Amino acid sequence: MNAATARHILDTIGTMYPDAHCELNHDNAFELTIAVLLSAQCSDQMVNKVTADLFQKYKTPEDYLAVPIEELEQDIRRIGLYRNKAKHIHNLCRILIDQYGGEIPSEHDQLVKLPGVGRKTANVVVSTAFNVPAIAVDTHVERVSKRLGFAGWDDSVLEVEKKLLKRVPRDEWSLTHHRLIFFGRYHCKAQNPQCQVCPLLDVCREGKKRMKTSLIRKDKERRA
Numbered sequence: 001m002n003a004a005t006a007r008h009i010l011d012t013i014g015t016m017y018p019d020a021h022c023e024l025n026h027d028n029a030f031e032l033t034i035a036v037l038l039s040a041q042c043s044d045q046m047v048n049k050v051t052a053d054l055f056q057k058y059k060t061p062e063d064y065l066a067v068p069i070e071e072l073e074q075d076i077r078r079i080g081l082y083r084n085k086a087k088h089i090h091n092l093c094r095i096l097i098d099q100y101g102g103e104i105p106s107e108h109d110q111l112v113k114l115p116g117v118g119r120k121t122a123n124v125v126v127s128t129a130f131n132v133p134a135i136a137v138d139t140h141v142e143r144v145s146k147r148l149g150f151a152g153w154d155d156s157v158l159e160v161e162k163k164l165l166k167r168v169p170r171d172e173w174s175l176t177h178h179r180l181i182f183f184g185r186y187h188c189k190a191q192n193p194q195c196q197v198c199p200l201l202d203v204c205r206e207g208k209k210r211m212k213t214s215l216i217r218k219d220k221e222r223r224a
Contacts, residue, residue, distance in 0.1 A: 020178035029104040029129035036121045061093035088116025133173040140184030147206035
């Protein structure tokens with residue numbers, strides 16, 4: 001991909017979703033970390049439904065540790081993998097109290113060492129809560145990046161991230177992260193992407209393939 005094509009893609013998605021933002025409801029870095037941890041293999045919509053009550057009940061790491069883990073499990077049972085996530089939250093809160101004065105660390109290297117916090121979660125937290133430029137690669141960002149040619153079909157999540165960081169100007173990393181998510185969540189969907197009305201069809205490998213297949217199928221139906 002050359003610089004002009006990358007710029008065209010970024011500008012187009014920016015025009016489509018100029019106000020893209022983190023859709024996980026939170027009031028601080030601690031709540032954001034918990035929300036992102038809960039969002040693994042779960043929709044942001046469901047996480048927001050659960051945290052609406054959760055964040056009223058639990059305000060600090062001490063609050064989470066003040067109840068039996070079974071109670072926390074019940075509070076988040078609508079979330080996928082809720083037992084493992086409850087365990088991660090308890091362990092994370094204990095480490096925050098013991099090592100970080102009850103506060104979420106702002107350094108990426110420290111964040112990824114917390115239970116249940118992987119590279120993607122750490123990137124979201126440093127970017128959204130601490131305004132550190134980063135691109136977190138979730139399923140939407142990975143799918144869109146590969147379809148549009150920012151990355152190869154067989155690239156790992158880390159490889160996708162590295163290629164995006166090279167092709168996107170650093171001061172646009174965080175905003176591009178949110179815009180790619182919006183583009184993937186609301187337009188370039190996994191099962192039914194809106195290729196027929198997509199302004200990026202001319203540079204999308206997946207879109208061209210889908211449209212060609214669709215035309216062939218319609219032609220066969222017409223001749224049948």
